[in-house]
Amino acid sequence: MPSHDHGHAFTFMNPRVRDGVVVHSRRSVLKTSLAGLGGLTLPGLMKLRAEGKATKSGKSVILLWMTGGPSHIDTWDPKPDRPIENRGPFKTIATKLPGVRICEFLPKQAAMLDQFTLIRSVDCRFSNHEPNMVMQTANLTNEPRTNPKAKYFPSFGSIVAKHHGANHPAMPPYVVLNMKSRSHVAWGGYLGTQYDPFDGNNAAKLFQLPAGLSMDRLHARQTLSRQMDGLRADIDASGMMGAMDTFGQKAFDIVAGGRAQEAFDLEQEPKNVRDRYGDHDWAKQALLARRLVERGSSFVTIDLSNHGASGTWDNHGDNIPPYGGIWNGLRPLLPVFDHVITTLVSDLRERGMLDDTLVIAMGEFGRTPNLGTQGSTDGRNHWPVVMSMCMAGGGFRHGQVIGASTKDGAEISERPVTPSDLAATIYHHMGVPLDATYNDHQGRPNFIVDGGRPIAELI
Numbered sequence: 078m079p080s081h082d083h084g085h086a087f088t089f090m091n092p093r094v095r096d097g098v099v100v101h102s103r104r105s106v107l108k109t110s111l112a113g114l115g116g117l118t119l120p121g122l123m124k125l126r127a128e129g130k131a132t133k134s135g136k137s138v139i140l141l142w143m144t145g146g147p148s149h150i151d152t153w154d155p156k157p158d159r160p161i162e163n164r165g166p167f168k169t170i171a172t173k174l175p176g177v178r179i180c181e182f183l184p185k186q187a188a189m190l191d192q193f194t195l196i197r198s199v200d201c202r203f204s205n206h207e208p209n210m211v212m213q214t215a216n217l218t219n220e221p222r223t224n225p226k227a228k229y230f231p232s233f234g235s236i237v238a239k240h241h242g243a244n245h246p247a248m249p250p251y252v253v254l255n256m257k258s259r260s261h262v263a264w265g266g267y268l269g270t271q272y273d274p275f276d277g278n279n280a281a282k283l284f285q286l287p288a289g290l291s292m293d294r295l296h297a298r299q300t301l302s303r304q305m306d307g308l309r310a311d312i313d314a315s316g317m318m319g320a321m322d323t324f325g326q327k328a329f330d331i332v333a334g335g336r337a338q339e340a341f342d343l344e345q346e347p348k349n350v351r352d353r354y355g356d357h358d359w360a361k362q363a364l365l366a367r368r369l370v371e372r373g374s375s376f377v378t379i380d381l382s383n384h385g386a387s388g389t390w391d392n393h394g395d396n397i398p399p400y401g402g403i404w405n406g407l408r409p410l411l412p413v414f415d416h417v418i419t420t421l422v423s424d425l426r427e428r429g430m431l432d433d434t435l436v437i438a439m440g441e442f443g444r445t446p447n448l449g450t451q452g453s454t455d456g457r458n459h460w461p462v463v464m465s466m467c468m469a470g471g472g473f474r475h476g477q478v479i480g481a482s483t484k485d486g487a488e489i490s491e492r493p494v495t496p497s498d499l500a501a502t503i504y505h506h507m508g509v510p511l512d513a514t515y516n517d518h519q520g521r522p523n524f525i526v527d528g529g530r531p532i533a534e535l536i
Contacts, residue, residue, distance in 0.1 A: 135244050135433050136507050137370040140378040143440035144261050145388020148457050149465035150486045151403055152180050154197045162447050163485050166404050182411035185419040191476040194468045198480025198489045201442040201464045207387045209441050213263035215500035232263030233503050234376035235272040236525050240509040245373025247336040249275035253378045254362045258385040267515050280341040340372040354420055363421045390440055394453020402455030422469045435471030435506050446487040463489045471506045473535040497529025505531040
């Protein structure tokens with residue numbers, strides 16, 4: 078019978094020699110578990126996030142997601158000369174831009190509208206909510222109620238996380254703040270869960286050490302993990318152990334505190350700055366978003382909602398709770414939003430961050446031209462035909478209105494802007510190649526931008 082003692086391709090691994098960790102004690106078990114965790118969990122996720130990223134540019138995006146779908150007629154595209162059932166109950170005010178009027182409850186934005194761009198001709202057809210997908214992915218078939226594959230289309234933030242990554246390795250690239258429901262945002266989908274957003278709601282729990290575990294002990298455990306990597310490094314001809322040590326350090330920096338933990342701690346912000354933003358939860362989230370991009374996150378979405386239903390901006394009518402109608406539902410939101418967006422943009426500008434940070438405010442769709450839908454006297458239903466949105470920063474040309482709707486706000490009358498145009502504008506800002514693709518579960522490539530182009534008036 079032939080011998081099997083000859084050399085083979087795996088001789089260098091000493092398969093019959095007890096090497097590395099020999100589990101004879103509780104400490105050995107701890108060593109083994111830490112070594113495994115260091116190589117297979119968060120550090121592995123950090124490694125995946127680092128693959129295929131473009132050169133960092135310091136650019137970022139803050140998306141103020143007006144969950145539910147704000148009425149375009151009652152915010153940025155008023156129709157003051159129309160009958161009340163069309164124009165709604167609000168008056169309009171002049172703005173910094175000659176001849177441009179917006180809702181009376183947005184006076185701060187009106188006073189600095191030269192720093193914003195209003196887009197009044199966004200084509201939001203096919204968009205719906207719960208889940209909110211089309212306007213966060215630019216995929217027109219991304220309607221989970223009718224397309225079972227829709228949940229797999231990756232969000233803008235996930236695409237940015239993959240192709241651009243964080244601007245600092247110790248920060249999560251894509252973060253969602255104030256998430257009231259998973260259905261309010263889009264996810265990593267085909268890209269994989271490693272490109273899902275970091276849920277800011279869980280930050281406090283993530284950074285809170287378990288009882289009995291001090292920072293000194295945590296550092297000691299990290300050192301032990303590194304020692305275990307060192308024991309295994311002599312069998313690694315590919316250099317993977319060194320790479321895993323690097324990703325392990327990044328994971329440790331995020332979980333154990335450091336830069337990310339400090340970014341989430343609003344108490345680190347001077348009191349006068351906190352007072353400037355104010356106590357409203359949306360305002361605190363805006364300040365937190367600024368802190369995150371300032372420290373290296375590249376895409377932050379704020380869920381501007383107060384509940385886990387379809388969204389606070391879903392103003393169907395006072396008799397259809399919890400949404401309210403235009404007067405009792407939408408009116409209280411507008412001064413808060415007005416303060417949040419103008420404070421954020423002003424703060425970014427004063428810190429020299431506005432050219433690098435693109436601020437976008439939008440929802441899923443507009444709302445019906447006439448009041449009184451669904452048996453209400455004061456509400457508007459979904460209107461996925463036309464909507465308005467606004468932008469600031471990003472180094473773009475602002476102080477303009479792009480596009481227009483018809484006299485009653487029912488249709489786009491000029492210069493349609495599609496979800497793909499929005500996606501192309503975001504990716505252009507972030508330095509993501511517009512011809513980049515991702516594979517579906519069958520391995521077929523899908524373009525991240527389907528026919529859209531960056532909005533020419535901005536560039």
